[in-house]
Amino acid sequence: MLTNLSIKNYALIDNLNVSFESGFTCITGETGAGKSILLGGLALVLGKRADLSALRDKEAKCIIEAEFQIDKYGLKPFFKTNDLDYEDVTIVRREIHPSGKSRAFINDSPVTLGILAKLGDSLIDVHSQHQTMRLTENDFQLKVIDALADNSDILVDYKSQLSKFKRTSKELEDLIEFQKATIKEHDYNSFLLQELEAAPLKPGIQEELEEQYEQLNNVENIIELLSGGHQLLNDEQAGAVNLLTELKQLTNKLSAYGNQYVELNKRIESLFIEADDIANEFQNLQEVTEADPQALEEINVKLQQLYDLQKKHGVQEVSELMEIKTELAEKVDAAENIESEISNKEAEVDKVKKELLSFVKQISERRSKVLPKLKQQLENSLKTLGMASASFDIGLNTVQEFKSNGSDELTFLFSANKGGAYGELKKVASGGELSRIMLTIKAILAKYENLPTMMFDEIDTGVSGEISNRMGEIMQVMSENMQVFSITHLPQVASKGDYHYKVFKVEEAFVTRTKMKKLNADERVVELAEMLGGKDISDSAMAHARQLLN
Structure with missing residues (x-):
């Protein structure tokens, strides 16, 4: 989990250092206060390419450092493969110099952005509106099904066998080309x-x-x-x-x-x-x-x-x-002697292919068994999020192609209305519906996978009232097994957090700075009241805020 984040000289942030706990953390702030800046800084330390224009002081370097508790993530093989010192408390750092040069470090060892990005994928899952569109991709949908089917180990074996199949097939092609x-x-x-x-x-x-x-x-x-x-x-x-x-x-x-x-x-x-x-x-x-x-x-x-x-x-x-x-x-x-070599290699390719097909069959059978379970969980969860008539038509078809995750083509169709025609998610689901479906899927995944820290960036956009209240409850339940952040503009969601941080701007000596603070109980009531009724806080807004927190 993310335990500390330090940002220096980035956009409107002069010097920010904040610590986090496990559980559910909500981050609020007015539009333009700098919530996106916070996410941008976090993205940099997770391996995103640097933009020199992001430096606040063009003469000084930008330093972003994040501290993670990673003992539960099973990352020792990653550190060994990349010749890095493993620590249960791992620190990743990114430096961007005024010259444009960028450097990345993991536990003070210099690394490439590629290695940093791979580690970042295992540390934080940042869910934004852009990532919601991944919900419409077959690879992501199959990943969800594989989590329910407990296919992780067999997929590792499949990928190893697929690599062997590609290698031997290439060797056969080379022999045939050599023969020609x-x-x-x-x-x-x-x-x-x-x-x-x-x-x-x-x-x-x-x-x-x-x-x-x-x-x-x-x-x-x-x-x-x-x-x-x-x-x-x-x-x-x-x-x-x-x-x-x-x-x-x-x-x-x-x-x-x-x-x-x-x-x-x-x-x-x-x-x-x-x-x-x-x-x-x-x-x-x-x-x-x-x-x-x-x-x-x-x-x-x-x-x-x-x-x-x-x-x-x-x-x-x-x-x-x-x-x-x-x-x-x-x-x-x-x-x-090439004919003999080709014959031997063809036999080897056939043998590897048979073993690969065996893995494909196992993967597909396990996926098929969990499809009814996934359909039921999705539809039941969406009912509580105001989509009582939402239904899915999920099917698998095995094709004559070895993909990176098997040989299945997935049809993942959706209908929001009773009796409505099924269609692809990207064609028939609205943005608000996609957000609720994605939250539901993430909640399901949290039960079957040891997911990293989850950060939802305004996943509640387009919803309000009781639905937002339920979305907050879902994130609250998820946080029992993992660290969850929610950047939100809804008081119903913010009230569910174990911790509440506010991002705000201040003007000091004609300079605007973005800051972030952890709210105490009284400050939290005021912040929720403002989110409910604006700057002119009424007694009813304060009462409503206290009611939400209770």
């Missing part, structure tokens, strides 16, 4: 894949082929160089091997004269062995090296194949071609 796209691309992708599979793709292949190509393409020069190398090593006159043979013979003789010559001889022996081995290698390479035009052509074809593929796919490395090959293989494989 792959049918066009499959042949081309398969062709590209075959080209890459036919190419010699492996790490280092390009460098290896390029080396082989260079050798075969320059075979005559290589043979000539190998021959020259062999000749330099084995020439009879000045070949390195023959010279090292003579040098080896010389050091062999020297080794007889000391260890230092033995070591020298070993080194010369090593040089001789290496030179002789190199000479043999030159000869062997020369013998196996020969021109092979066919091999050269084959290697050239493979290299050209790699170069063409790199150009075609816009890459420079064989490794990149290998990656493209893998990607194409996956696409081709996916395209070839």
